[in-house]
Amino acid sequence: MASPHTSIRHDRDSVARTALALLDEVGLADLSMRRIAARLDVQPSALYWHFASKQELLAELSDRITATIDAPGPDVVATARAIRDALFTHRDGAELVLSTYALRLGSSRAQSALARALTDAGADDADDRAAALLQFVLGHATLVQQRMHADSYGALPADGPHDATAGLDRIFDLGVNALAGVTHSPTLRD
Amino acid sequence: MASPHTSIRHDRDSVARTALALLDEVGLADLSMRRIAARLDVQPSALYWHFASKQELLAELSDRITATIDAPGPDVVATARAIRDALFTHRDGAELVLSTYALRLGSSRAQSALARALTDAGADDADDRAAALLQFVLGHATLVQQRMHADSYGALPADGPHDATAGLDRIFDLGVNALAGVTHSPTLRD
DNA sequence: ACCTGAACACCGTTCAAGT
């Protein structure tokens, strides 16, 4: 085993992996450079050898989250679900991707996957639909994850007449179907 | 005029109004309790007489932003536009409302306005559609405002083949129409 | 009723210097 006095050297990958694991433990609001450094047994300033800023580190985490999306082919609904599930894989994943998204508009792999599926499905405005669909998925997933967090803290205002989390899957499907252009007769008849 | 040595006393309203004005100047990321206090010529601790926490202050700002939505009747698209415009009225308005939204799911005035319009339009699943619609509007508006901010800092990766901001209105209309249940022929060409 | 002063436990980031 390694001697306890031998400090372990890190690289970009190990820093990002540790940060992603810490994200799941503490959430985005408490994911500080100092905490990540402490987890790596390193001074905070050491992180700046690997990443120019916290923003750059968060962008890397966002890329890793969206990189796990496997394009399931021409099924638009399945693609949207795959994106949502990738966001749900890590705590506050949707908020992180959303907050990091502004820079690379249109070039994201998530949006490209949707655009491809929509093109295969015969949509004439695939790019616009893909953009709208992704905006819906990000908004939806962000709110769902926020609500999960609020619930676990008991900060919710007493569940009300009907359970709120229960209908979220239904709302997601409704939104995706509508945006995908699924009409009441979804199959092409010619 | 008031003597320069006479400190002005504040209340909940004046603190919130100052914070909202400061939001437009510095943005959500730089809206700190200490900055708000400085603008009010007051110690940071003074704010905690009026608001229990920063979170509570931000929730108040969010309420003030959404309170300006005037329900324009049974037109779903017009209602969605009114919500988007209210979010755009203040810098980072969409992100602020989105981040504050988890606690009061379903009870928001924005969602209620959409649900009313959808019911009037004869939708059988008005509540679900209203939720999906609001999630799309929040996702869309958050990304648009982020992009505006990124653009003004020159952090954008060279505009690419076609201008990215130009198509945003088109994408918004496409999304709202699809989610509102508007079937084909939205454009009048005849 | 509303605010000050002082403290506590934190932040992100820079930079010379070490190995």
Add this chain to the structure above:
DNA sequence: ACCTGAACACCGTTCAAGT
């Protein structure tokens, strides 16, 4: 190539004490 140590300019929040 990767990290330490020290510093700088900040954070949100609490609480006794003042007026």
